[in-house]
Amino acid sequence: MDGTTQRLDSPSPRLQRLLDYIDADPTNLALIGDAAKRAADDGRYVECDTLLNRYEQLQPLAPALMNLRAVSALSQGRSSEARATFAALLLEHPDDPFLAYNLAYASALLDDYATAVDLLTDPVLDAQPDAIVLRMQCMHHLGMLDAAIDLGKQHAEHAIVGGQVAGMLATLLFDAAEGDQAEAFAMRAPAAAGSLTVLGLLALERDDLGQAMQLFRKAMEADPASGRAHLGEGLGRLAQQDFNTAAMSLDKAAALLPGHAGTWLTSGWAHVLNGDLDTARDRFERALDIDRGFAEALGAIAVTDVYQHRIDDAQRRTQAALRLDRECLSAIMAQGLLLQRAGQTDRSVELRLALLNHPLGGEQGPTIAQIMAKRSLRDAANH
Template identity: 30%
Template sequence: MSAILSRSSQANSEGSKRLDRLLGFLHSDPQNENLRADVFEQAFSIGNEEVAEQQIAVGLELGRDPNAWRFREAHLRMAQRRFEEAEDLLTILKQQMEPLPAISHNLAFIAALRGDYQTCFEELEPWASKDPSMDVDPSIQTLWLKSLHHLSKLELALQWTDQRRTLAKLTPAAMGVASLIAIDAEQAVKAKELADQALAAGDAGLETLLARAAVALAERDTAGAHQYLLQAMHREPNNGRCWSTLGLTQMLEMNIAAARQSLQKAAALMPDHIGTWHSLGWACLVDNDIDAAQQAFEAAMQLDRNFGESHGALAIIAAMRGERASAIEQIRRATGLDKDSLSAGYAQAVLNGETADPRSLQNAMHGLFSTRLAPMGEPMLDLLPSLPDIKK
């Protein structure tokens, strides 16, 4: 049996009894199409693939409603993680039938699984771009918002959310997804409102918990951040955003050793996320591990050579090592890309002999995270205790 179809033993026991009853009825009335569909759904729900496959085969052989049985077959193939077969079936159904939201949703879902969020967006747009007063299927709401999030269409996603939220047309799960989008759009107040409303309505999805943890972190509520992260990581223990937020929480607590471990885990899970590498680099700097910090900042540089803070961070490394020419060149590049680069300012202060002590390093990190987005998207206000500003 596929793991994705497995159920608890108690649920299976009750479900199996119901399936046996339905099979008995079907044995007495084998031409009953609706009853056969009920048998399939029950078998599917308890993970009895053998019975589910039998109903598909007979349903197709009888030929009374082949499209309905092809759709059920596609649904089963998705549960079995045989996505290419499912996609082929759904594509044929889409060509043969009138447009149906369920077919579009399943095709979009398969596209999202392979990281093709543009196709996901295109499949769902006809159903999601309706008049805001019209109902949109709950599963389409969440997948639509996720596609917008991955495509960085944050403004459109929040506009879509606001329109439907005002009319009470937004599901709690969709609010949860939107709350994380609001975090990345630097709208912490809206993120908190959406996440709290989703939680109050019974949604404790990953996005809701991550957004609420990020808000708690921005509010310096480390206990709250840990609480939400514990729930989120119970759901997805290998989620990079969970680990990055945990690392930032530990940095706020000045538990730098633990923060480094969490951020290293996050970087391994999200190797293409620049913010995570920067957070790890700064944690290593505060821990006085210059070599590890350089490796983290160089990893960030490989992802985007036009991000000024990466050049500024490497300038700090060079300045601390007394490599003046290299530091000056990196400062030039950093300020050319971002005239307000805080890391470049700190590197210049080190070169000028104005500061190089751990407290001022912590202050530079405080300033950087106060005005730049951390991996969760939140401004890291008051990341560290207040210290005198460095000279620039």
């Protein structure tokens, strides 16, 4: 039995002692409160909730125990409940930086990044160093790249979170197309998943595919839930023309980054290259649902329209995408397919997919789809 299973199956000796004391003195509020805190420390949040409810039946919860209830709710995925409790507590204690951080964290989990940024003031950053990285992450989500980079550079030498800040800076600078700076900050925290991913993406841009794939694997080992690491691996598989594995990797990345339109777009192209047009259309539509003005996603749907003989829809979407972005690569591809199709009989899906695999700039050059996939990675920073 591993340690995690043991922890979940039976209370720790310290918690068990507290529970035994409570059995002997069932109305002792101090014991119940201490046991609730111990349960939370042990990761036994359901038991923590039970103890807090027991306490509340005897007396209203003190602010510290209300905060504990919210932390327990947050740990169990009840972010809305946690945020409501933190907000109520902050109204009573407006100068408490730790409550402000907790409320910002809960707000970020609910995709309310603007509220989180407003809560993470300088006094909060000074009191709770983790707030620095959280503020950078929220600014990133809001497209505030320059402000997030400036904040990171101010705190890159922080004694406690300097490594995390450097790793986050590497990601931000990569998205800002500052490759040299991104690499420099990534090297300050070379074991962090974010840094490994950035170094892998930079290796991929240099066409050092072997090094890139090795770095992506290390990034996923460091953080299996890193959507960007899975995205990088998927791009590497595209470069290897392993379209089936690329599609699976990119689907995983999209699942981990559900609000990241560029990742859904890239996943869609992998499915196009893998010959699964229905799934590709679904991924493109998800990207467009996230950002209704994402021209590349609209143009990509137009490409699938052509392949699936929806010519009127393809023409309409192609023109709409080009109105959004005159240089929209997917719309230009759809336009070319429409021109090719004019006056011709049915073409097989395989022949149409061959167009996507056509290399640009010579036989060894990247394919059209690979260029769009890499472009979508850059676009993702703004979507």
